[in-house]
Structure formats: structure tokens, C-alpha cells
Amino acid sequence: MTPPASSQTTKTIALFCARIDHWGDLGVTWRLALALTARGHQVLWWVDDPAAADHFLAHTPRHLAKQIAIRHWHRNAPTNADRDQLAAVDAVVEAFGCGFCNAWLTALAERHPTPPAWVVLEHLAFGDWAAAVHGRASPHPRLPLTAYWCVPGFVPGSAGLPREPEEIAELDEWANHPHAVATWLATLTPVTAPERYRRVTLFCYPDAPLAPLLTQLACDPTPTLLFVPPGEPRQALARHGVVLGDRPNPWPGTPHLWQPIPFLAPSTYDRLLWSSHLNWVRGEDSFVRAQWAARPFLWSPYRRSDDDHQEFAAAFRAQFGGNWPLADCEPNFTKPDTWLDLWTTHAHWQNHCSAWRTQVAHLPVLADALLGVIAQAMR
Amino acid sequence: MFVGWPYGVSTSMMKQAQELRNGNVVLIKDEPFVVLKGEYNKSGRNAAVMKLKLKNLFNGNISETVFKADEKFETVILERKACTYSYFADPMYVFMDEEFNQYEVEKENMENVLPFLEDGMSAELVFYQGKPIGVELPPSVIREVEYTEPAVRGDTSGKVMKPARIKPTGFEIQVPAFVEIGDKIEIDTATLEYKRRVQ
Numbered sequence: 287m288t289p290p291a292s293s294q295t296t297k298t299i300a301l302f303c304a305r306i307d308h309w310g311d312l313g314v315t316w317r318l319a320l321a322l323t324a325r326g327h328q329v330l331w332w333v334d335d336p337a338a339a340d341h342f343l344a345h346t347p348r349h350l351a352k353q354i355a356i357r358h359w360h361r362n363a364p365t366n367a368d369r370d371q372l373a374a375v376d377a378v379v380e381a382f383g384c385g386f387c388n389a390w391l392t393a394l395a396e397r398h399p400t401p402p403a404w405v406v407l408e409h410l411a412f413g414d415w416a417a418a419v420h421g422r423a424s425p426h427p428r429l430p431l432t433a434y435w436c437v438p439g440f441v442p443g444s445a446g447l448p449r450e451p452e453e454i455a456e457l458d459e460w461a462n463h464p465h466a467v468a469t470w471l472a473t474l475t476p477v478t479a480p481e482r483y484r485r486v487t488l489f490c491y492p493d494a495p496l497a498p499l500l501t502q503l504a505c506d507p508t509p510t511l512l513f514v515p516p517g518e519p520r521q522a523l524a525r526h527g528v529v530l531g532d533r534p535n536p537w538p539g540t541p542h543l544w545q546p547i548p549f550l551a552p553s554t555y556d557r558l559l560w561s562s563h564l565n566w567v568r569g570e571d572s573f574v575r576a577q578w579a580a581r582p583f584l585w586s587p588y589r590r591s592d593d594d595h596q597e598f599a600a601a602f603r604a605q606f607g608g609n610w611p612l613a614d615c616e617p618n619f620t621k622p623d624t625w626l627d628l629w630t631t632h633a634h635w636q637n638h639c640s641a642w643r644t645q646v647a648h649l650p651v652l653a654d655a656l657l658g659v660i661a662q663a664m665r
Numbered sequence: 666m667f668v669g670w671p672y673g674v675s676t677s678m679m680k681q682a683q684e685l686r687n688g689n690v691v692l693i694k695d696e697p698f699v700v701l702k703g704e705y706n707k708s709g710r711n712a713a714v715m716k717l718k719l720k721n722l723f724n725g726n727i728s729e730t731v732f733k734a735d736e737k738f739e740t741v742i743l744e745r746k747a748c749t750y751s752y753f754a755d756p757m758y759v760f761m762d763e764e765f766n767q768y769e770v771e772k773e774n775m776e777n778v779l780p781f782l783e784d785g786m787s788a789e790l791v792f793y794q795g796k797p798i799g800v801e802l803p804p805s806v807i808r809e810v811e812y813t814e815p816a817v818r819g820d821t822s823g824k825v826m827k828p829a830r831i832k833p834t835g836f837e838i839q840v841p842a843f844v845e846i847g848d849k850i851e852i853d854t855a856t857l858e859y860k861r862r863v864q
Binding site: 410590 | 693710729
């Protein structure tokens with residue numbers, strides 16, 4: 287057995303995450319794992335879907351990926367090999383409601399000579415709730431374990447937002463070099479001179495109400511290049527008769543082009559957000575990254591059967607302010623001129639997004655806040 | 666099953682965190698904690714949680730904690746006694762039972778009661794090792810409105826709320842716009858919210 291890590295500064299952190307339906311939660315924890323290794327810590331990324339893990343591994347530079355130890359999380363009970371791994375761990379992070387069953391909790395409690403620190407990492411929260419819960423202790427009623435909460439959010443006192451250390455500086459640099467943007471876009475699409483198009487990304491859920499948007503967009507004379515990721519966004523388009531292959535598809539009768547894109551590494555997708563004039567994002571990770579991109583964006587929150595997402599969206603809308611073309615919880619194009627109005631007010635909207643980014647850039651960086659909670663839990 | 670105490674208290678039943686109320690006593694790592702305050706929260710995709718203010722009955726330490734709402738606790742059933750509030754003897758609140766025995770309750774154990782406290786008020790005292798450690802109110806109480814702004818004409822829907830001060834504590838709650846000074850209102854003691862106007 288490996289002895290528990292003893293260094294005061296370098297910690298061995300086990301990040302546990304489950305694949306629920308999409309890649310979102312896994313993507314956030316993968317990037318968090320990279321952020322923790324960049325800060326000098328050792329990370330074990332424990333996921334219940336090894337195939338999904340391979341997916342991220344394949345899209346991450348080798349020198350970065352090899353710093354993360356990937357483990358198959360046997361959720362029902364730890365194997366002997368899992369217990370051996372736990373012996374070397376300083377802290378375990380239970381991410382995004384993945385939940386430890388009793389067998390895992392018992393294994394943590396029995397870890398010799400002391401249990402590892404235990405942090406519950408929550409989803410992004412709005413309002414004061416995040417600050418009220420972040421950092422609080424949750425002693426287990428029966429086992430010698432205490433969990434500590436780490437809650438990302440948009441308010442001081444929360445765990446803040448995920449952000450790479452150089453993200454904003456790199457983006458500003460990017461914005462000042464249109465030539466570099468053009469060169470980079472050419473690696474993503476064979477379309478001639480993609481930089482001359484109005485560029486839009488479409489990362490929506492499969493039941494997104496696209497019909498009115500497509501009707502309005504079809505009448506817009508400004509040539510638009512629409513980047514569509516694989517999976518659900520293409521299903522959404524297919525529901526409206528737009529079936530995409532692998533190549534750019536001209537939209538008959540319009541000056542627009544559909545550009546299907548493959549699954550991109552998260553950092554590459556960031557760059558696409560930076561390089562576009564409008565981003566339709568969803569869930570949490572692309573939503574946050576769109577805010578760092580400081581480009582006008584539309585957002586579909588993660589759907590919940592209890593309609594909580596509507597409250598979630600309303601809370602964000604209230605905090606974000608401005609004249610955001612988002613009604614209820616979906617980008618809403620039911621008024622006839624919404625699409626054209628959007629471009630009339632684009633410059634104003636762009637300024638608002640930049641001001642918002644400046645505001646939220648003062649919040650903590652999630653990876654640092656998580657390390658703070660781990661340190662608190664280890665005291 | 667908890668078997669550690671020789672104090673004659675009867676145990677036990679399991680409760681989820683979201684079912685806990687002020688005055689409940691739960692076992693955490695075999696130590697008894699009385700719930701001083703509980704608050705349910707839910708935000709977006711996050712787990713529903715209960716923020717609990719707890720007092721350790723062994724050492725008196727108070728802590729603020731957050732539990733998943735479905736976390737299960739073993740609760741301890743403690744002795745209860747019907748009493749009436751008698752007077753305040755700084756820093757203790759004195760209650761009396763039917764046999765005129767007096768019991769002193771610390772302010773920190775009265776947090777849920779203070780907004781509604783009045784002389785002669787009926788309440789149930791909760792005892793641990795013979796010492797009162799909590800006060801339980803009935804689910805609702807009726808209080809008179811001491812002051813509230815007059816209603817703005819035209820809105821009688823009951824959806825528009827305004828602040829109102831109640832007798833005798835001066836505690837402020839939100840009431841519908843049609844409530845006036847001198848009205849008697851029923852208040853939910855768990856949520857501290859207005860329930861209805863009483864004729």
C-alpha cells in the first residue's frame with residue numbers, strides 16, 4: 287500500500303464523477319482535474335464511464351493528460367484495488383451529486399490511519415444560496431467523516447466560477463489579432479474566408495424551439511456561418527428538416543452555411559466561442575465559458591422535470607441585467623423581428639457582456655476555492 | 666440503534682434532515698444535538714439541503730451545518746411538558762407547569778419563540794436530563810397587528826404584500842395589502858409566514 291501523501295503543499299485529490307446523460311459534468315471535472323494538476327497537485331479522476339474518460343483523454347494534449355490518473359469508479363462498492371488507491375489520497379471530491387453509497391463511505395471512514403478529507407462539489411447556484419452553503423460542514427451522523435460543501439456561484443463568498451488562469455488575457459490577445467482568428471478558423475472549416483461570415487455557434491438541446499429562429503434567419507441577407515456540434519444540436523436541426531453530414535452544407539435559398547463540427551477539446555471550443563459573434567450555449571460549462579468569451583450569447587439551462595430550471599434562468603437573468611433576448615428559459619424568437627433586432631443591438635449587447643465579464647472576473651476561481659475547502663477539511 | 670445513555674430518555678426514530686424541527690434532538694456520532702433552527706433550501710440542479718443550527722448537549726457548543734435533505738438521523742424522543750410563559754429573568758425565560766414548577770430556558774433555545782412571546786402563552790417545553798432545552802409552539806398562533814401602512818387603493822388580490830408589526834413583540838412579517846392595524850392574523854410558527862386574517 288502507498289502511504290498517505292504527507293506534503294503540506296502537494297495533495298493527492300480524488301475527483302469522483304458520474305455520467306448522467308451528457309458530457310457536461312464529466313467535462314467540468316476533467317477541466318478541474320487539469321486545473322488542479324496545473325497547481326501542482328496529483329489528481330485521480332474516478333469516473334463510472336471509462337469510455338467517456340477515453341473521449342476526454344483523446345482530446346487533451348498528451349503531456350497534460352498523462353498527469354491525471356484515470357480510475358474506473360465501481361459505484362456499488364470499492365474493489366481491493368480501489369482501497370489501495372484510497373490509501374494514498376488526501377481528499378475526495380464528490381462532484382455534482384454523484385453520491386457515495388454506504389460501502390464507499392465505510393471504506394473512506396475505515397481508511398487508515400485517518401479518513402481523507404471529503405468535499406461535496408455542487409452544481410452552479412444562483413443568488414445567496416451559494417454563499418450560505420459554501421464551506422459549511424456536514425458531519426456524517428454515524429461515521430467518523432465530515433463533508434464540506436463547495437458551491438460555485440455568482441456571488442462573493444461562493445466558490446466562484448471555473449476559469450483558466452490566462453483565459454481572459456488570452457482572449458483579449460485573440461480579439462486583437464483578427465489574422466490569427468482567420469488562420470485558426472481555417473483549421474476548423476474548409477469554407478473559403480470564414481472570417482468574412484457572421485459566425486454563430488449552436489449548442490442547444492434536442493427539443494430547442496428552433497422553428498421561429500430558422501424562419502427569421504432564412505430571411506436575413508447577411509451571410510452567416512453556423513457551427514453545429516455533434517449529437518443533440520443536430521437532432522434539434524433534424525427535427526426541423528435540416529440534416530447535416532460531415533461537410534459544410536449550404537442552406538438553399540439563403541446566403542448561409544451550416545458547418546458541422548466534431549467533438550472538440552474544451553479549450554478548442556472556448557476558442558470557437560471567442561471567435562464567434564453569437565453563441566447559443568446550454569447547461570453550465572459552455573454557459574460559463576460563453577461569459578468569459580464576452581460575446582453575446584443565448585442560453586438553455588439544464589432541464590429539470592420539476593421546472594426548477596425556470597427559476598434558475600430567471601435568477602440569472604435578474605442578476606445579468608441588460609436587455610437580454612431570453613424569455614422564460616429558452617431563447618425566444620416568437621416575435622417576428624427578434625433575430626434582426628438582435629443584430630441591431632449587437633454592439634450594445636457586446637458591451638454589456640464585456641462589463642458583465644469584468645464583474646464576474648472578480649469572483650473566486652473554482653479550482654482555488656475547491657483547494658481552500660480541501661485545506662479547511664484537512665485541518 | 667443508539668444504546669449509550671443511562672438517562673432514561675427513550676429512543677429512537679429515524680428522520681430525514683428535512684423533517685427535523687426546532688427542539689428535535691438528533692444523534693451525530695453518538696452525541697446529542699438539539700436543533701435550534703432549520704432552514705430548507707433548494708437551488709437549480711443542486712441537492713436539496715437543510716441548514717441546521719445545532720447545539721451539542723454534551724458541551725453546549727453551537728454549530729451551523731448543512732446536510733443533504735434526505736440524510737437520515739436517529740432522533741431522540743425526550744420528555745415534554747405543557748407549560749405557560751411566566752416572565753423574563755434576564756438572561757433566562759421562565760415557564761411554569763400546572764403544578765407551579767418553574768423552568769428556566771436559555772435565550773439561544775428560544776429563537777423560534779421570541780417573535781411571538783407573550784405573557785401566559787402556552788407552549789411545550791422539551792427536556793433533556795431534566796433540563797429544558799427547547800420550546801415548541803403550536804403550528805400557528807394568532808396575533809394582533811400593531812402597525813402597518815394603509816393599503817393602496819385598488820389591489821385586493823391578496824398577492825401584494827407589505828410589512829406589518831405584531832403585538833406584543835414588534836416582530837415584523839409580510840401580510841397582504843388588505844390587512845389593517847388592529848386586525849388579528851394567524852401566523853405559521855414554522856415558516857413565520859402569514860396564513861389568514863381572523864374574524
